[in-house]
Amino acid sequence: MTAAVGTVDRSRLWSHPELGLHAVMDATGSVRLGTPDQDWAGLVPLVEVTATGHGRLWSGERFIETVIGDRLTYRDHETIQDGTRERTTIRLADPATGLAAEVTLEARPGAGFLRAAVRLVNEGAAPLRLESVTTLTLGGITGADGGLDDLTLHWADNDWLAECRWRQAAFRDRVVPLSRAAHGHEGRGCFERYSQGSWSTGRHLPIGALTDREGRAWLWQIESSAGWRFETGEREGAAYVALLGPDDAHHQWHHTLAPGQEFHTVPAVLVRTEAGGLDAAFGELTDYRRGLRRDHPDHRTLPVIYNDYMNTLMGDPTTERLLPLIEAAGTAGAEVFVIDAGWYDDDAQGWWDAVGAWEAAPRRFPGGIEEVLDAIRRRGMTPGLWLEPEVVGVRSPLARTLPPEAFFRRGGLRLTEHGRHHLDLRHPAARAHLDSVVDRLVGEWGVGYLKLDYNINIGPGTESGPESPGAGLLGHHRAHLDWMASLLDRHPGLVLENCGSGGLRMDYAQLSVAQIQSTSDQQDPRRYPPIAAAAATAATPEQAAVWAYPQPDHTLDEITFTLTGALLGRVHLSGFLDRMDDDRFDLVRSAIDVYKEIRPDIREARPFWPLGLPTWEDAWLAHGLRGQHSTYLTVWRREPGAGPTSRTLTLPHLRGAHLHPAVLYPATADATTDWDAATGKLTVDLPRPDTAVLLRLSAPRSP
Numbered sequence: 001m002t003a004a005v006g007t008v009d010r011s012r013l014w015s016h017p018e019l020g021l022h023a024v025m026d027a028t029g030s031v032r033l034g035t036p037d038q039d040w041a042g043l044v045p046l047v048e049v050t051a052t053g054h055g056r057l058w059s060g061e062r063f064i065e066t067v068i069g070d071r072l073t074y075r076d077h078e079t080i081q082d083g084t085r086e087r088t089t090i091r092l093a094d095p096a097t098g099l100a101a102e103v104t105l106e107a108r109p110g111a112g113f114l115r116a117a118v119r120l121v122n123e124g125a126a127p128l129r130l131e132s133v134t135t136l137t138l139g140g141i142t143g144a145d146g147g148l149d150d151l152t153l154h155w156a157d158n159d160w161l162a163e164c165r166w167r168q169a170a171f172r173d174r175v176v177p178l179s180r181a182a183h184g185h186e187g188r189g190c191f192e193r194y195s196q197g198s199w200s201t202g203r204h205l206p207i208g209a210l211t212d213r214e215g216r217a218w219l220w221q222i223e224s225s226a227g228w229r230f231e232t233g234e235r236e237g238a239a240y241v242a243l244l245g246p247d248d249a250h251h252q253w254h255h256t257l258a259p260g261q262e263f264h265t266v267p268a269v270l271v272r273t274e275a276g277g278l279d280a281a282f283g284e285l286t287d288y289r290r291g292l293r294r295d296h297p298d299h300r301t302l303p304v305i306y307n308d309y310m311n312t313l314m315g316d317p318t319t320e321r322l323l324p325l326i327e328a329a330g331t332a333g334a335e336v337f338v339i340d341a342g343w344y345d346d347d348a349q350g351w352w353d354a355v356g357a358w359e360a361a362p363r364r365f366p367g368g369i370e371e372v373l374d375a376i377r378r379r380g381m382t383p384g385l386w387l388e389p390e391v392v393g394v395r396s397p398l399a400r401t402l403p404p405e406a407f408f409r410r411g412g413l414r415l416t417e418h419g420r421h422h423l424d425l426r427h428p429a430a431r432a433h434l435d436s437v438v439d440r441l442v443g444e445w446g447v448g449y450l451k452l453d454y455n456i457n458i459g460p461g462t463e464s465g466p467e468s469p470g471a472g473l474l475g476h477h478r479a480h481l482d483w484m485a486s487l488l489d490r491h492p493g494l495v496l497e498n499c500g501s502g503g504l505r506m507d508y509a510q511l512s513v514a515q516i517q518s519t520s521d522q523q524d525p526r527r528y529p530p531i532a533a534a535a536a537t538a539a540t541p542e543q544a545a546v547w548a549y550p551q552p553d554h555t556l557d558e559i560t561f562t563l564t565g566a567l568l569g570r571v572h573l574s575g576f577l578d579r580m581d582d583d584r585f586d587l588v589r590s591a592i593d594v595y596k597e598i599r600p601d602i603r604e605a606r607p608f609w610p611l612g613l614p615t616w617e618d619a620w621l622a623h624g625l626r627g628q629h630s631t632y633l634t635v636w637r638r639e640p641g642a643g644p645t646s647r648t649l650t651l652p653h654l655r656g657a658h659l660h661p662a663v664l665y666p667a668t669a670d671a672t673t674d675w676d677a678a679t680g681k682l683t684v685d686l687p688r689p690d691t692a693v694l695l696r697l698s699a700p701r702s703p
Contacts, residue, residue: 013077014088014105018112019272021138023090023105029073031090038140042238045069047092047101047118048137050247052129052254054097060188062233063132064242068094072101084108098124099257108291112273112284115292116243118265122257130255132247135222135268141239143212148172148239150213153232154278154613155193156205156537161522163503164205164534166613171210175234190233194250197457198422198473199504200225205538206507208232209278210239217273219281224266225477225509226461227251227470243268246470252460253470266474266509278613282537283606283626289508289540294488298495298515302542302570302599303382304333304592305516307451309340310574311523311549315351317342318364322372328577330379332585333592336449336495337376338384343369349395353419355388356396358437373445384449384495385441389434390480391420391456398433406430408462408476410469417456424462424472425479434483442491452484452514454500477509484513497545503531506538516570517543525549525562526690529636530614532565533623536607541625542599544569550588552579557691559584560666561636563591564692567665568602568625568634571595587666594665594694601627610649610682620647630698632664637686646685654697655680665694 013031014023023046025031032043048069050056057065075091085108092101100123106115116136122128143150151171156164174191193204200206206222208230220243222228227246232239245266246253255263269288273280293299306329308317313325317339329337345351346361360369376383392398392407399421406429408415408422415422423430441447461473484496498505498514502521511517517539520531528547535544546566550559552575566572577588605625610633614621619639625632631654635647654677661673661682671693674683686693 013074013090016107016114018110019114019270021114021272025074030070031072031074031092033138034140038142038238039236042236043139044137044235044240044242045072046090046103046137047072048132048134048242049099049101049120049130050132051097052131058186058188061192062188062190063134063229063231063244063247064137064235064240068097068099071096075100093123097128098122099128111287113269113271113288115267115269115288117267119262120257121262122259125259127259128257130257130263132244132249133263133265134242134244135265136220136243136270137240138218138270139235139238139240141210141218141241144214144216147237148175148234151239152211153191154209154211156207156534158201158203158205158503158506160501160504161520161527162616163201163506163520163531164538165530165616166534166537171239175232175239186235187233190231192229192231194229195224195227196250197459198226198461199454199457199500200228200509201500201506201538202457202504206230207537209281210241211277215275215277215280217271217277217281219271219278219285220268221285221508222266222268223508223512225481225505225507226266226474227253228266241270246474248468248470251470251473252468253474254468255471256466279608283608286536286540286606289511292508293512294485296488296495296515297493299542300603302603303335304571304573304595305336305338305384305449305545306332306334306381306573307338307340308574309386310521310547310572311551312574312576313340313342315340315342319367319372323375324578325576326372326375326379326381328585329573330381332573332577332589333596334573335381336384337379337381338386338449338451339372340386340451341453343385353393354395355420356392356398358387358441370445373447377446382448383446384451385447386451386453387437387441388453388455389437390423390425390454392423394419394421402433403427403429405464408458408472410463415458415462417458420456422456422458422462424464424476425483426464426475431479431483438487439490442494448493449495449497451497451499451518454505481509481513488513503538511539511543515543516545518545518572519569520547522547525558526638528562529565529621529638529692530616530618532569533609533614533621533634533636535569536623537613541569541605541607542603545572546570547572547574548591549574550577550580550584551575552581552584554584556583556587556668557688559587560591560669561690561692563588564634564665564694565636567591567595567598567694568623568632590667591665598632598664598696601625601630601632604628605632610651611647619643622649626653630696633682633695633697634692635684635686635695636692637689639689641689643689645687646683648681648683651680651682651697658699659697660700662696662698663693664696669693
């Protein structure tokens with residue numbers, strides 16, 4: 001892919017054939033990344049940096065065209081082979097400040113992704129106060145017509161109970177043409193999305209994309225559990241993209257580099273595909289995510305999880321309530337049983353602001369919680385517990401016994417949010433406390449699954465000494481990831497679920513370590529389908545946990561509706577299964593049987609959306625997985641009874657194939673299908689509203 005040190009092409013330093021990208025250098029030593037046919041003026045420097053006293057060349061909202069970025073010049077570069085991946089490091093230096101930048105570009109031959117990270121080192125004689133650093137900048141993006149008029153911009157809004165809501169707009173609707181020739185300058189604005197506070201996905205997903213009418217796509221992801229921001233705009237008739245971690249303007253982040261000190265940016269990845277639009281791009285991103293994360297048996301076995309919380313015990317577990325649920329969950333086919341919030345609550349004033357010690361409540365478990373954990377094991381299931389490790393309630397004894405420095409503080413005052421203080425896992429006392437808790441739960445109690453929740457947004461971060469709040473938040477989250485990894489080092493079979501009040505910390509800093517991602521706290525089964533259908537944009541299908549909470553008073557259609565939505569991800573089963581009649585319980589058990597049959601395909605399949613990414617109010621939704629031998633498709637119909645009863649879906653990857661569409665679930669469905677191989681179109685008829693069906697499309701098997 002690249003030239004080695006000492007054989008540098010004076011115009012091209014590095015190439016990625018699959019992405020069609022090149023790092024090129026001009027006569028002054030400035031290095032930029034872009035497509036080969038784009039004018040130099042449309043590109044942007046490989047690294048953009050603002051620092052106190054060193055701002056922008058053109059003032060505005062954009063984090064490009066920086067003074068330091070313009071001054072950074074080529075020093076050298078090298079490529080190393082690491083297994084199946086190549087890592088190229090391009091080294092730059094700013095002669096004015098002594099700031100050195102090492103840009104690492106990681107790729108894999110034949111794959112359509114580029115991962116980037118930047119290391120900054122102060123080689124100068126004076127401290128430098130950083131205020132923003134790009135991880136990856138890319139210029140020269142144009143549409144099929146060579147301009148910007150046919151580009152479409154895609155981004156995802158995210159909120160509690162309303163995760164993964166994808167939006168799209170014409171690029172020109174968000175970045176308007178300004179007649180640059182009339183006044184000689186670019187605009188001052190851009191389209192941006194960014195995080196706010198400690199919920200990394202509390203507002204938006206750290207993912208965005210550009211597509212054109214020919215199906216080309218540029219898709220990006222920022223891997224940060226603290227602050228992140230992306231922007232796109234126009235430069236010299238082309239679009240650019242800049243991906244950043246935290247910055248001063250949006251996250252109260254600044255970081256002072258003394259001489260000899262270094263700073264590492266958060267990683268980011270870019271995917272580019274020449275055809276297939278977002279489906280193809282998300283397929284590449286899914287493959288990349290599978291290669292990025294920590295290896296774990298859970299990614300291969302995909303056990304069915306029962307959790308007692310959602311629309312069931314809702315944080316009020318007791319031995320008496322749990323034992324019948326355990327029996328029913330085991331009979332239904334669950335393989336993990338999680339006791340969710342409340343198992344530690346023995347306080348008449350409530351548990352919310354008293355958490356921290358994580359001891360079982362004797363009032364709830366008169367025979368000890370071990371009695372319940374043993375019952376789970378006897379039914380052949382792995383016991384799990386809910387934990388919110390980063391918080392300590394204001395009424396907890398830990399709030400008084402841990403040192404003040406073990407908590408988030410600003411202005412010398414300990415932070416309080418929604419009745420909780422926040423631990424700083426860089427402090428040894430905070431980490432030692434949580435290590436002792438987990439080692440007790442896992443090592444002594446035999447818990448094999450921890451649901452790690454995170455239910456407060458603590459704001460911009462913490463100040464430890466002279467550091468900025470944003471720098472403190474980034475430091476804590478890096479320590480948090482290291483802590484989670486250390487748990488898995490000590491307890492290799494332990495499964496960690498990443499839950500942030502549902503999906504409010506749904507990023508691939510977390511998911512590179514945690515095995516499972518909670519996708520939502522949504523309790524309305526009619527509102528969950530757009531979240532379930534789009535969850536694979538935020539996490540691999542085998543990491544995306546979707547609630548299925550059938551109830552004994554549900555109709556048969558309601559039972560199958562909530563269960564179907566979970567079958568192409570990870571099943572988070574809940575509901576009062578112990579109170580169901582035989583017909584309803586059989587529907588639950590048959591769904592789990594189907595899931596166990598298809599889960600070997602889920603762990604390797606790529607997602608796609610034959611009706612496009614869903615919007616919140618869509619009446620018809622469809623989400624598919626494209627496996628090696630079969631295609632699986634979930635179709636939901638939510639519209640009123642007066643609406644059309646059928647919908648036609650285009651499946652271009654199956655065009656010309658002679659397939660047999662089979663209804664996998666529910667087996668009693670009166671859905672009908674019609675497959676037109678010549679056009680690659682599948683018509684699905686669902687006679688009743690608020691119904692769903694799981695289909696498998698595969699070639700007929702030989703007798």
